[in-house]
Amino acid sequence: xxxxTSIGCQTSTVCITPKSDSDNICLSRNTKVLMSSGVDKSxxxxxIGDHIMVGKMSGGVDVAPIAYIPxxxxxxxxxxxxxxxxxGEKQRVALSVTPGHFVVVSKQCNTEGIDMLRGxxxxxxxxxxxxxxxLVEVTRVSRSVEQGVYTVVADHPDGxxxxxGFKVSSFxxxxxxxxxxxxxxxxxxxxLPKWMMESSTLRSLNHFxxxxxxxxx
Numbered sequence: 001x002x003x004x005t006s007i008g009c010q011t012s013t014v015c016i017t018p019k020s021d022s023d024n025i026c027l028s029r030n031t032k033v034l035m036s037s038g039v040d041k042s043x044x045x046x047x048i049g050d051h052i053m054v055g056k057m058s059g060g061v062d063v064a065p066i067a068y069i070p071x072x073x074x075x076x077x078x079x080x081x082x083x084x085x086x087x088g089e090k091q092r093v094a095l096s097v098t099p100g101h102f103v104v105v106s107k108q109c110n111t112e113g114i115d116m117l118r119g120x121x122x123x124x125x126x127x128x129x130x131x132x133x134x135l136v137e138v139t140r141v142s143r144s145v146e147q148g149v150y151t152v153v154a155d156h157p158d159g160x161x162x163x164x165g166f167k168v169s170s171f172x173x174x175x176x177x178x179x180x181x182x183x184x185x186x187x188x189x190x191x192l193p194k195w196m197m198e199s200s201t202l203r204s205l206n207h208f209x210x211x212x213x214x215x216x217x
Contacts, residue, residue, distance in 0.1 A: 026097055026098040026100065026101035026119075026149065026150075026151055026171070026172045027043060027095075027096070027097055027098075027101065027149070027150050027151050027163055027168070028080055028096035028097070028146055028148060028149070028150070029042075029043070029044055029146070029147070029148030029149075029150060030093075030096060031043040031095075031096070031150065031163050031164060032163070032164055033046055033050075033052050033053075033152060033161060033162065033163060034052060034053040034131060034162040034165065035050065035051065035052055035053070036051040036052060036053060036063045043150045043151075043152065043163070044073055044148070044150065046066060046069060046150075046152050047066065047069075048065075048066050048067070048068065048069055048189065048194050049065050049066060049194060050065065050066045051063055051064070051065050051066075052064065052065075052066060052152070052154060052161065052162070053131060053161075053162045054154045054156045054158065054160055054161050054162065055104065055129075055131070055158065055160035055161065055162060055167035055168075056158055056160070057104075057114070057158050057160060059133055060133065061131055061162065062156060064154040064155045064156035065154065065155050065189070066152045066153070066154055066155075067153050067154060067155040067182075067185050067186045067189035067190075068152075068153040068182065068185040068186075068189060069150075069151075069152050069153070070151060070153070071149070071150065073148075074148060074149065074150075075147040075148055076147065076148065076149050077145060077146070077147050078098050078145070078146065078147075078149050079098065079099060079143065079144070079145050080096045080097065080098060080119075080143070080144050080145070080146050081096070081097055081098070081099055081119035081120055081122065081141060081142075081143060082095075082096050082141065082142045082143065082144055083095045083096070083097070083103065083119065083122055083128065083138055083141055084138065084139055084140040084141065084142070085128065085136050085137065085138060085139055086139060087139055091139060091140065094128055094136070094138075094164055094165075094166055095119075095128070095163060095164055095166055095168060096144075096146070097119035097168065098119065098149065098172065099118060099119050099120035100118050100119070100120070100172035100173050101118065101119050101168070101169065101171070101172040102116040102117065102118060102119075102168065102169035102171060102172055102175050103116065103117055103118075103119055103122055103128065103166075103167075103168050103169070104116055104128070104129045104160060104166070104167035104168060104169070105117050105122055105126050105127060105128055105129065105138075106126065106127045106129065106135055107126050109125075109126065109127040109135050109137060110135075111133070111135065114129060116169055116175055118172065122138060122141060123138065123141055124138050124139055124140055124141060125137070125138065126138050128166045128167075129166065129167045130165050130166050130167070131162045131165055131166070131167070136166070151170050151171070152170060153170045153182050153185060153186070154170070155186045155189055155190070156186075157179075157183070158179075159171060159175060159178075159179035159182065170182075
């Protein structure tokens with residue numbers, strides 16, 4: 001990652017976004033979701049109805065279909081926190097998330113202290129939790145500005161997905177409130193046709209109602 005460039009931000013439905021656009025989501029375009037088949041798929045190519053691996057906060061994983069994708073492919077600009085693992089030549093970016101996006105971590109790198117932290121609060125020495133519930137130490141955190149912001153919402157009550165092999169929230173700012181709000185989408189995804197779930201009208205309504213939910217939380 002490169003040096004961090006400051007951008008004006010405000011609170012929106014699921015993350016901290018540039019003031020010029022309240023539609024940004026919170027994972028980078030380079031993120032891959034883990035399909036139920038065990039194959040990684042670019043989040044850019046994810047579709048409603050895809051069966052993906054999701055995380056359970058109590059431990060372990062489950063399989064659930066994608067119920068909602070808040071945004072189509074885009075080149076929106078956002079600041080990202082790059083969470084790295086490994087050392088030397090083997091150091092790599094494990095997750096790239098917007099500052100307000102929640103990541104499942106252990107501050108003390110022990111299995112009894114699993115929690116959710118905003119990306120901006122993750123630091124070296126903490127541990128990410130992978131899809132096998134193995135703790136992987138964070139060795140460096142950097143900042144960058146990139147294009148393309150994404151997330152997917154699965155039909156699972158915990159609101160946790162597997163991104164690049166690690167457990168992350170689908171949301172930011174207030175996981176509990178936003179996750180509860182998306183139970184509406186999970187219900188509709190079981191009863192409405194796919195084209196309706198992907199409509200621009202539903203996306204616009206989603207962000208308006210989501211902002212209200214956070215405002216009154």
